Amino acid sequence: MTVTALGAAVRRKEDHRFITGKGQYTDDINRPGQAQAYFLRSPHAHATLKKIDIAKAKAMPGVVAIYTGEDVAADKVGGLICGWMIHSKDGTPMRAGPHPILAQGKVRYVGDHVAVVIAETLSQAKDAAEAIVVDYGVLPANADTSKAQKAPEVHSEAPNNTVYDWHIGDKAATEAAFKAAKHVTTLEIVNNRLVPNAMEPRAAVGEYDAGNDALTLYTTSQNPHVARLVLSAFIGIAPEHKLRVIAPDVGGGFGSKIFIYAEETVCVWAARKCGRPVKWTADRTEEFLCVAHGRDHVTHAELATDAEGKITGLRVKTIANMGAYLSTFASSVPTYLYATLLSGQYAIPNIYAEVDAVYTNTAPVDAYRGAGRPEATFVVERLVEAAAREIGMDPAAFRRRNFVTKFPHQTPVIMMYDCGDYKASLVKAMEMADVKGFGKRRREAAKRGKLRGLGYSTYIEACGIAPSQAVGSLGAGVGLWESAEVRVNPVGTVEVLTGSHSHGQGHETTFAQLVSSRLGISIDNVSIVHGDTDKVQFGMGTYGSRSGAVGMSAISKALDKIEAKAKKVASHVLEAAEADIDFKDGKFTVKGTDKSVDFGTVALNAYIAHKFNPQELEPGLKEGSFYDPTNFTFPAGCHICEIEVDQETGVATIAKWTAVDDFGNVINPMIVEGQVHGGIAQGVGQALLEGAIYNKDGQLVTASFMDYAMPRAHDLPSFDVGMTVTPCPSNPLGIKGCGEAGAIAAPAAVINALTDALGTEEVPMPATPQALWTVIQKQSRAAIAAE
Amino acid sequence: MYPFKYQKAATVRGAVSLLGKAEDPKLLAGGHTLIPTMKQRLASPKTLIDLSGAGLSGIEQKGRNIVIGAMTTHAEVAASAIVQQAIPALARLAAHIGDPHVRHRGTIGGSVANNDPAADYPAALMALGATVHTSKRKIPAEEFFAGMFATALDEDEVITKIAFPVPAKAAYVKFPNPASRYAIVGVFVAKKGSQVKVAVTGAGSGGVFRHTAMEEALAKRFNPKSLEGVATPAADLNGDIHASADYRAHLVGVIAKRAVAAAIA
Numbered sequence A: 001m002t003v004t005a006l007g008a009a010v011r012r013k014e015d016h017r018f019i020t021g022k023g024q025y026t027d028d029i030n031r032p033g034q035a036q037a038y039f040l041r042s043p044h045a046h047a048t049l050k051k052i053d054i055a056k057a058k059a060m061p062g063v064v065a066i067y068t069g070e071d072v073a074a075d076k077v078g079g080l081i082c083g084w085m086i087h088s089k090d091g092t093p094m095r096a097g098p099h100p101i102l103a104q105g106k107v108r109y110v111g112d113h114v115a116v117v118i119a120e121t122l123s124q125a126k127d128a129a130e131a132i133v134v135d136y137g138v139l140p141a142n143a144d145t146s147k148a149q150k151a152p153e154v155h156s157e158a159p160n161n162t163v164y165d166w167h168i169g170d171k172a173a174t175e176a177a178f179k180a181a182k183h184v185t186t187l188e189i190v191n192n193r194l195v196p197n198a199m200e201p202r203a204a205v206g207e208y209d210a211g212n213d214a215l216t217l218y219t220t221s222q223n224p225h226v227a228r229l230v231l232s233a234f235i236g237i238a239p240e241h242k243l244r245v246i247a248p249d250v251g252g253g254f255g256s257k258i259f260i261y262a263e264e265t266v267c268v269w270a271a272r273k274c275g276r277p278v279k280w281t282a283d284r285t286e287e288f289l290c291v292a293h294g295r296d297h298v299t300h301a302e303l304a305t306d307a308e309g310k311i312t313g314l315r316v317k318t319i320a321n322m323g324a325y326l327s328t329f330a331s332s333v334p335t336y337l338y339a340t341l342l343s344g345q346y347a348i349p350n351i352y353a354e355v356d357a358v359y360t361n362t363a364p365v366d367a368y369r370g371a372g373r374p375e376a377t378f379v380v381e382r383l384v385e386a387a388a389r390e391i392g393m394d395p396a397a398f399r400r401r402n403f404v405t406k407f408p409h410q411t412p413v414i415m416m417y418d419c420g421d422y423k424a425s426l427v428k429a430m431e432m433a434d435v436k437g438f439g440k441r442r443r444e445a446a447k448r449g450k451l452r453g454l455g456y457s458t459y460i461e462a463c464g465i466a467p468s469q470a471v472g473s474l475g476a477g478v479g480l481w482e483s484a485e486v487r488v489n490p491v492g493t494v495e496v497l498t499g500s501h502s503h504g505q506g507h508e509t510t511f512a513q514l515v516s517s518r519l520g521i522s523i524d525n526v527s528i529v530h531g532d533t534d535k536v537q538f539g540m541g542t543y544g545s546r547s548g549a550v551g552m553s554a555i556s557k558a559l560d561k562i563e564a565k566a567k568k569v570a571s572h573v574l575e576a577a578e579a580d581i582d583f584k585d586g587k588f589t590v591k592g593t594d595k596s597v598d599f600g601t602v603a604l605n606a607y608i609a610h611k612f613n614p615q616e617l618e619p620g621l622k623e624g625s626f627y628d629p630t631n632f633t634f635p636a637g638c639h640i641c642e643i644e645v646d647q648e649t650g651v652a653t654i655a656k657w658t659a660v661d662d663f664g665n666v667i668n669p670m671i672v673e674g675q676v677h678g679g680i681a682q683g684v685g686q687a688l689l690e691g692a693i694y695n696k697d698g699q700l701v702t703a704s705f706m707d708y709a710m711p712r713a714h715d716l717p718s719f720d721v722g723m724t725v726t727p728c729p730s731n732p733l734g735i736k737g738c739g740e741a742g743a744i745a746a747p748a749a750v751i752n753a754l755t756d757a758l759g760t761e762e763v764p765m766p767a768t769p770q771a772l773w774t775v776i777q778k779q780s781r782a783a784i785a786a787e
Numbered sequence B: 001m002y003p004f005k006y007q008k009a010a011t012v013r014g015a016v017s018l019l020g021k022a023e024d025p026k027l028l029a030g031g032h033t034l035i036p037t038m039k040q041r042l043a044s045p046k047t048l049i050d051l052s053g054a055g056l057s058g059i060e061q062k063g064r065n066i067v068i069g070a071m072t073t074h075a076e077v078a079a080s081a082i083v084q085q086a087i088p089a090l091a092r093l094a095a096h097i098g099d100p101h102v103r104h105r106g107t108i109g110g111s112v113a114n115n116d117p118a119a120d121y122p123a124a125l126m127a128l129g130a131t132v133h134t135s136k137r138k139i140p141a142e143e144f145f146a147g148m149f150a151t152a153l154d155e156d157e158v159i160t161k162i163a164f165p166v167p168a169k170a171a172y173v174k175f176p177n178p179a180s181r182y183a184i185v186g187v188f189v190a191k192k193g194s195q196v197k198v199a200v201t202g203a204g205s206g207g208v209f210r211h212t213a214m215e216e217a218l219a220k221r222f223n224p225k226s227l228e229g230v231a232t233p234a235a236d237l238n239g240d241i242h243a244s245a246d247y248r249a250h251l252v253g254v255i256a257k258r259a260v261a262a263a264i265a
């Protein structure tokens, strides 16, 4: 039997299923008697709901039921929650408005849920929705982050539309550092709003089993147990043992499927109420309007340096757009997932950050691939690059002067970096990118009328969230451990039940590799079970690059227990003392003899239990574990982007991309490289192409792929990906995580390359051809004026 | 989508007769504009008349013209040896419409009938001086396009084929919208004898238009340099989130130069 080692680049086991169209996604699930839900959504960004007349619609053909916010209130269905409490500077808790699953009294963004129509067919549901008469009292709206605090009130609970004004760091010390600084670099930064656009739109099927008074929800979730917990404990749909949540194959999440949304809640609530399974699948427009968006920060950022080019302080003031309601983890993203990373890879003695979270009349904003860390990296890496240029230092040399070199390193903003070698990844990336030859390439480009620039991003992220005690002390409503159960079958095959959830990450392969390498069995004899609360013990799900570092650590712990018990069984089979049993390459051997037995035989003996006394040893071979990490993990690395701008048109073309990442130990380099590629594509998307734009009335202008530009293969170069390794000391496998790195690193690398090419720090994201052309025009006007 | 009746025409005449008889009819070609608008409930014809069986696809050389059937897909035009040989610019234009799905469904007749102000083919028809053949007449391209999404077609008229005179030199350069890949600006230049035509798509508020100032400059000397200083007034151009009218006006100049350079290369 072939063992697949850790570090082997084996092909993904799950891909055969996906590529041959045999995946089972939520929309593939159809239950007997199922009816279709369609949501009537607000066409207005801000309005009072004066009257909703459903009488005519109810009488339309095929209509099963129509529910509005009144029905939700009558049934005492709880509102959606935000599970992370943030306190303002003055110690007061954040001011969150209610978030009902169907609007009550007011709608607050275009797409807000006004009513649900459940009918025999989707067409009939849509027809009936058109017959609902809603009397809206249209109110002035605001979508603009920077204007939110002076805009019309979105929730009466939040004066000045401010959910919290939070801060972190030592204000006085930081001010002193700035006073004493030789040089201060200042940047105004807008981190553009993004629409996640997972390939599979969100979907749900709710079903009620009257015989058992139990509910099942099939849904596109990255964390079915968390969904069940919230639906039970907070929204009050059903007690946990009467609610089964199944997240089958899920086609990408990027964070957007962590959250518990109105639609799936309505489906499962309505299923009991109308006595029919209720299905809803978002169309792409609904996905654009109503999925939780990402980013959307406006930041004033400053960096203080001394005469030697040492960073002495960093100060930011950020306004973070929360949208019209607080989504499930929205409050944590611009605070503990953002400002705690503002030290970057640098030893910065003084940091102070202020963050105001604001309501606007837009879709809720929450975690999206990187969640806070791309925003932090963008601030730090833009500042560092600009500061180096301003003080006349080479940006790489400036970084090296300021890198953290001793570990563990305590930053002024909570994080304790456990290990890393930032110089190693920078040096390796510079070699791979042939930075030395850049001057020549730039001159050659100039001959072709192209402005060529080079930009670095030496990023750091905090992954593997997270130590439960630590996040608890910061306001998290949950613990962030992970669970695993390893079931060895009598024939020696293995099922792993994991609380992690795979929605593109390849867990069915990497987790199997771990089992294979530990037990000496083929990965084909391992199956990974996930995504069903009735099958799998409580788990926390997949996000924040945590499934390797936390999820696999739990499996590893369970495997320790399996090994320990299997040794006991083997000692009986081999009639030797337990202490004399060695386990290696799938074989139990008696030390110093040639007596051995393979893993399969031991598994069988564990179940037939003929060879041992059940008083001394329980039959069976199945172990579980819960693993709570001791620290975050800190993947870091260096990305270098080389870009060319066509002066005539403003089109930017990425000429070269080098990524050197330190993810600690790597289980499957092919999968890791794929994650890096996808992440960079998303980061380049943010930097050059993507931007959700609301107009002044709060209408989403970029509500389809006709106007919202997703990155295509055509927009990307072939990536040059390398690695350095400092094994993570905080978990048994030495893994740091790789899922978000590309998206975190890339935007700063692109914009740093563009600002280098254009010779100005004022380059907006996304740097579309029009935006760059405008920058070029401004510069040439300035040049003419200067003559 | 609202319910509708589906009918398949076996001949052009059959299609015309159905257009006359059927309730609220619409012709269906590749469906790549029509079906999405129906799905979004923005269009709700009661009857769809499918042209796919009406014998309207095919490409042939007829004397000095390349004649392309209305139901010929973009992929067929792009891959056609006849088109590649006679008017390579047209083959290349077709090869850059949308994506492979779109190119294998979308048709030249549907594109021209739809007259999307950002579509590519209208520029080719205008610059090459093509003639649109219909079930009842022949319409020169100049008279066919009548402003955004508007054409000279009558309600009961079916495009059957399009005849393109073969130019001496021609090129099409498109500056694509980063999201949709339709043209933000597309310029088709063609030279035949002493006559030069420059057609611009994507930019004009009234759809495709001929750039006469450029044509005059190029008629004197067919070289990109001739376009230096030839203005494109922004007043008549579109502006949107992707490109303001000023930016479009600038791009028309840049893209036209590149098209001329490609035509003489």
Ligand SMILES: Cc1cc2nc3c(=O)[nH]c(=O)nc-3n(C[C@H](O)[C@H](O)[C@H](O)COP(=O)(O)OP(=O)(O)OC[C@H]3O[C@@H](n4cnc5c(N)ncnc54)[C@H](O)[C@@H]3O)c2cc1C
Pocket (backbone or CB within 6 Å): B026, B027, B028, B029, B030, B031, B032, B033, B034, B035, B051, B070, B071, B074, B096, B097, B098, B099, B102, B105, B106, B107, B108, B109, B110, B111, B112, B113, B114, B118, B119, B120, B121, B153, B157, B158, B159, B160, B180, B181, B182, B183
């Ligand atoms: C994702 C996407 C990307 C695209 N990108 C581009 C692009 O980059 N450039 C570009 O130019 N186009 C683009 N298109 C448009 C596409 O190429 C088709 O040309 C267009 O959809 C119309 O052709 P069709 O055959 O699909 O027509 P249909 O959608 O079937 O019909 C369109 C209209 O024309 C009418 N019609 C069709 N045939 C005839 C006929 N023979 N006589 C009279 N009336 C007729 C129909 O009744 C209908 O009103 C894109 C489309 C999509 C969906």
